[in-house]
Amino acid sequence: MQTLRVTRLHRHLHDRVLAALEALGIDRAAAEPGVRLGPPKNRDHGDVALGAFQLAKAAKKAPPALAGELATAITPDDVIESVSAAGPFVNFRFQRAALAQEVVGAVQNEAAPYGPAESTDQVVCIDYSSPNIAKPFHIGHMRSTVIGNSLRRIHRHLGATVHGINHLGDWGMPFAKMMTAYMRFGNEEQLHASPMRYMFELYKRYGKAAEAEPALDEEAAAHFRALESGEDNEERRMWQMLRDESLKAFQGPYDRLGVTFDHITGESFFEDKMAGAMERVTKAGVLEESDGAEVVWLKEQGIKQPCILRKSDGTTLYHTRDLAAVFYREQTFSPTRILYVVGAEQKLHFDQLKGVLKKMKEGIADAVEHVPFGLVLSRGEAGKWEKFASRAGNAVFLDEILDEAVAKVRTIIAEKNPDLPDADAVAEQVGVSAIVFNDLKASRIKDVKFDWDSMLAFEGDTGPYVQYACARLSSILRKAETPVPAIDAIDFAQLVDAERVLLTMMDFGTVVQRAADQSEPSAITNFTLALAGEIHSYLREHHVLGAEPAVRDARLVLVDAARRLLTTALDLLGIPAPGQM
RNA sequence: GCGCCCGUAGCUCAGCUGGAUAGAGCGACGGCCUCCGGAGCCGUAGGUCAGAGGUUCGAAUCCUCUCGGGCGUGCCA
Numbered sequence: 001m002q003t004l005r006v007t008r009l010h011r012h013l014h015d016r017v018l019a020a021l022e023a024l025g026i027d028r029a030a031a032e033p034g035v036r037l038g039p040p041k042n043r044d045h046g047d048v049a050l051g052a053f054q055l056a057k058a059a060k061k062a063p064p065a066l067a068g069e070l071a072t073a074i075t076p077d078d079v080i081e082s083v084s085a086a087g088p089f090v091n092f093r094f095q096r097a098a099l100a101q102e103v104v105g106a107v108q109n110e111a112a113p114y115g116p117a118e119s120t121d122q123v124v125c126i127d128y129s130s131p132n133i134a135k136p137f138h139i140g141h142m143r144s145t146v147i148g149n150s151l152r153r154i155h156r157h158l159g160a161t162v163h164g165i166n167h168l169g170d171w172g173m174p175f176a177k178m179m180t181a182y183m184r185f186g187n188e189e190q191l192h193a194s195p196m197r198y199m200f201e202l203y204k205r206y207g208k209a210a211e212a213e214p215a216l217d218e219e220a221a222a223h224f225r226a227l228e229s230g231e232d233n234e235e236r237r238m239w240q241m242l243r244d245e246s247l248k249a250f251q252g253p254y255d256r257l258g259v260t261f262d263h264i265t266g267e268s269f270f271e272d273k274m275a276g277a278m279e280r281v282t283k284a285g286v287l288e289e290s291d292g293a294e295v296v297w298l299k300e301q302g303i304k305q306p307c308i309l310r311k312s313d314g315t316t317l318y319h320t321r322d323l324a325a326v327f328y329r330e331q332t333f334s335p336t337r338i339l340y341v342v343g344a345e346q347k348l349h350f351d352q353l354k355g356v357l358k359k360m361k362e363g364i365a366d367a368v369e370h371v372p373f374g375l376v377l378s379r380g381e382a383g384k385w386e387k388f389a390s391r392a393g394n395a396v397f398l399d400e401i402l403d404e405a406v407a408k409v410r411t412i413i414a415e416k417n418p419d420l421p422d423a424d425a426v427a428e429q430v431g432v433s434a435i436v437f438n439d440l441k442a443s444r445i446k447d448v449k450f451d452w453d454s455m456l457a458f459e460g461d462t463g464p465y466v467q468y469a470c471a472r473l474s475s476i477l478r479k480a481e482t483p484v485p486a487i488d489a490i491d492f493a494q495l496v497d498a499e500r501v502l503l504t505m506m507d508f509g510t511v512v513q514r515a516a517d518q519s520e521p522s523a524i525t526n527f528t529l530a531l532a533g534e535i536h537s538y539l540r541e542h543h544v545l546g547a548e549p550a551v552r553d554a555r556l557v558l559v560d561a562a563r564r565l566l567t568t569a570l571d572l573l574g575i576p577a578p579g580q581m
Numbered sequence: 582g583c584g585c586c587c588g589u590a591g592c593u594c595a596g597c598u599g600g601a602u603a604g605a606g607c608g609a610c611g612g613c614c615u616c617c618g619g620a621g622c623c624g625u626a627g628g629u630c631a632g633a634g635g636u637u638c639g640a641a642u643c644c645u646c647u648c649g650g651g652c653g654u655g656c657c658a
Binding site: 449581 | 583585586587592595597599601606613617619620623638651652653654655
């Protein structure tokens with residue numbers, strides 16, 4: 001992959017390979033796309049591998065023959081220690097001192113990709129969390145929240161201008177239903193005492209009542225019409241009050257998760273922008289009447305279901321507001337990408353949204369990108385994994401999960417590190433991180449199996465495991481009682497035995513790029529596990545503080561760099577790295 | 582019915598967009614501190630990459646079909 005040329009070492013390799021190819025009489029332009037440097041399957045082969053398959057085609061030679069020629073043509077220099085051919089592959093090894101100097105130096109200088117990149121012209125809008133505030137905020141809502149939060153940090157790190165947007169569901173029928181429930185059964189005192197839980201009660205109560213009394217939905221629809229009329233009426237005041245209460249309630253989980261937004265603009269924000277959006281759709285000539293509703297047909301794009309923009313009763317829908325939001329964002333931010341971190345079950349919705357924009361020949365259509373993720377499943381009666389049914393009232397509130405995790409961490413600290421200062425604060429950090437890490441560990445699209453045992457596991461591939469590596473590194477730096485030595489005074493040849501750590505660190509650039517390109521924070525989660533693993537292994541065999549001065553200094557610099565990079569990587573996930581735990 | 586997603590070790594997952602002998606964690610079993618943090622380290626066992634075709638010098642990865650699981654399928658979000 002071309003993106004591997006993110007370090008000076010790779011650029012150097014790339015140039016040497018091209019020069020060698022030219023010397024072998026292969027045209028540079030023809031050769032360049034075939035120069036794909038990547039990590040070898042097995043690191044025993046070397047640090048970087050080049051499969052000579054494509055190049056062989058350009059050179060009209062057999063791959064093993066060309067690989068052999070390249071291996072002899074590229075002689076070692078102050079960066080390349082050795083070049084060897086193994087069948088159709090050319091394997092390169094970096095000079096250990098050059099490797100160490102490059103990686104450690106770049107990390108310490110916070111040079112990109114290890115530190116933040118310079119600003120690019122990328123503008124990324126990320127729509128995440130976006131809870132429907134008339135529904136309980138439970139474990140299922142955490143995914144969009146933490147994935148989006150991480151993507152926001154990742155794109156910032158890469159130099160993009162990022163707008164993190166909480167597109168609150170504070171409009172539409174769900175809100176009207178909540179309003180109706182409150183008007184029927186509501187109690188102000190209970191609402192203020194525990195808004196989230198109380199609204200969950202109301203939500204369940206509405207569901208039950210609507211079953212017995214189907215007319216209730218009609219009542220809710222009437223309230224919504226009244227709200228959407230724009231008049232200053234009871235519905236409007238009720239909406240304001242419930243919205244305020246909900247927002248306050250959501251702030252709790254957001255604070256604990258360390259999640260922030262640049263804009264909190266709910267669906268209601270687009271209330272006065274929908275007319276303009278509808279006009280634009282009409283002008284584009286794509287709006288049609290169907291069974292009393294106003295729709296856009298997308299059959300020519302392979303989508304059978306029309307996108308309904310106005311219901312037969314004249315009110316608007318989710319689609320209408322999302323469309324208005326796209327136009328607003330286009331005008332306000334000029335985004336190159338608009339990411340919607342929303343569950344996979346809403347794929348059709350975003351296909352339709354994008355489809356309507358395409359049909360309108362709006363350039364912004366290309367920027368619209370659904371970032372789907374899997375469901376949260378719970379273990380059902382028969383031991384089968386099934387969808388969480390908040391309707392049935394078995395929702396697990398996020399706070400409960402976080403509290404459980406924090407409490408368990410607290411007992412572990414009491415047992416393993418009883419003298420730890422600020423133990424409660426550290427327990428909060430580590431416990432919450434464990435839950436977040438667990439959610440960001442697997443690929444987005446995988447369903448998350450909610451299981452207390454794995455949720456509260458702190459050994460192996462977990463957040464605490466990575467944080468523990470940070471804590472060990474910090475501990476060594478503390479005990480050194482001297483500042484980290486300056487880079488230019490280091491004999492990097494002393495770090496020959498740290499090659500695995502260094503090579504892992506060097507992967508960071510491609511990992512972050514991939515995380516951004518594919519909207520996949522798990523790439524970074526896996527990186528932190530890999531690096532933490534190498535660190536734990538390294539520290540076991542290589543003592544720092546007791547080593548002779550030249551070795552000690554070199555290792556101290558390495559420890560510092562590893563700690564910094566691990567901290568940066570965790571930060572991109574929205575996870576703190578405590579110095580002690 | 583149609584559309585989309587998933588299927589890799591007992592369990593939970595990686596596998597860097599087609600490359601070399603498919604890797605981790607948990608669980609099981611066996612080891613490791615007179616030494617900077619044992620939330621750790623090292624090792625053993627465990628695989629028809631759901632199945633069958635196809636493309637390719639080369640397939641867990643791309644294409645087709647089959648099976649299994651899930652999600653979605655005009656006036657909810």
